[in-house]
Amino acid sequence: MSEIEPVEDILAIAETWRAAGETVALATVTETWGSSPRPAGSQMAITASGRMAGSVSGGCIEGAVAEAARETITSGVPRLLDFGVTHERAWEVGLACGGKVKVFVEALA
Amino acid sequence: MTPALLAALQAARAAKRPIVRGTRLPDGATILLPDDPAAPPALDAAARAALRADASGTVEIEGENWFLQVFNPPPRLAVIGAVHIAQALAPMAAGLGFGVTVIDPRGAFATKERFPGIEITTAWPDEAMDAFAPDTRSAIVTLTHDPKLDDPALDAALRSPAFYLGALGSRKTHAARLKRLRELGHDEATLARIHGPVGLDIEAVTAPEIALSILAEIVAVRRGATMGQKAAA
Structure with a gap:
């Protein structure tokens, strides 16, 4: 071991991907209620090509967030997503823990 | 967020300077705080408070919702x-x-x-x-x-x-x-x-x-x- 593995820096990863020619979106937890697994400020980077780094939940909603991120990359329009047990798509992408989160999705452009 | 703003944010973090990304919701307009003269004083104060508390969160300033994402230097x-x-x-x-x-x-x-x-x-x-x-x-x-x-x-x-x-x-x-x-x-x-x-x-x-x-x-x-x-x- 010659280097200490740095703590995962999602923004640095997003920059690296963009520098490599990828189209990148960022997803950020902006609000949580109840037993959400990841605090506000938690981030995920997503590319149009399907790469992902980081997390915005314990794995419950990352798929749906990635889908929204790719839509944002295409449209250029940022989105504020709401996830929770009361969400109309709860059966598909609700939080198993019963918490609620808001996730802001934007293109890095 | 623009790549230029991201680069500025990352440069502040690399210099171990406490910094906050203020993101207006839902349109995503971004400002780096504190000390941006373009920021309303209440937003600047909220960013300083968020740094002290070391906690990211959403605040309402002059009728607008801002998400304040805190980047303190590592412990x-x-x-x-x-x-x-x-x-x-x-x-x-x-x-x-x-x-x-x-x-x-x-x-x-x-x-x-x-x-x-x-x-x-x-x-x-x-x-x-x-x-x-x-x-x-x-x-x-x-x-x-x-x-x-x-x-x-x-x-x-x-x-x-x-x-x-x-x-x-x-x-x-x-x-x-x-x-x-x-x-x-x-x-x-x-x-x-x-x-x-x-x-x-x-x-x-x-x-x-x-x-x-x-x-x-x-x-x-x-x-x-x-x-x-x-x-x-």
Whole structure:
């Protein structure tokens, strides 16, 4: 071991991907209620090509967030997503823990 | 967010400057705080408060919703004693996001080969602690078992606002240490800040296990868990 593995820096990863020619979106937890697994400020980077780094939940909603991120990359329009047990798509992408989160999705452009 | 703003944000983080990304919701307009003259004073104040609390969150300013994402510099850990346990502790602490400095004037211990990628200083602990300048986001752990090295570091640490102080050694060793520090003028309330014997009691045996117990205690104290409130022996 010659280097200490740095703590995962999602923004640095997003920059690296963009520098490599990828189209990148960022997803950020902006609000949580109840037993959400990841605090506000938690981030995920997503590319149009399907790469992902980081997390915005314990794995419950990352798929749906990635889908929204790719839509944002295409449209250029940022989105504020709401996830929770009361969400109309709860059966598909609700939080198993019963918490609620808001996730802001934007293109890095 | 534009790539230029992201680059500015990352540059501030690399310079270890506390910074907040303010994001207006839902349109994503971004501003870096504090000290942007274009920001409403209330937003600037909210960003400073978020930095102090070290917590990201949403605020409403002049009818607009802003998400304030806090980027404080990483917490720091000073390890006195470039000993075997330090070789386990330093890289594990770095993995948890701590900026680690290993302090040991004994050049045979404090080598790059033993601590690859870790900042090392061979200054005497009192000088090294002056240079380290512990703040409220700093933890200090002494591991040498040698009063000549541990005591000056603990003396300096006790005069600092560091959030965690830990000292390796048995209860008997620790009692003798407290007696010496008392003679340097530290009162009981101050001495009670030292976690000794260091670490959560997980019956650790090996160097990595002891490092784990120390780091678990540091995390518990930092996050306010009850198990971090163990009274000094």
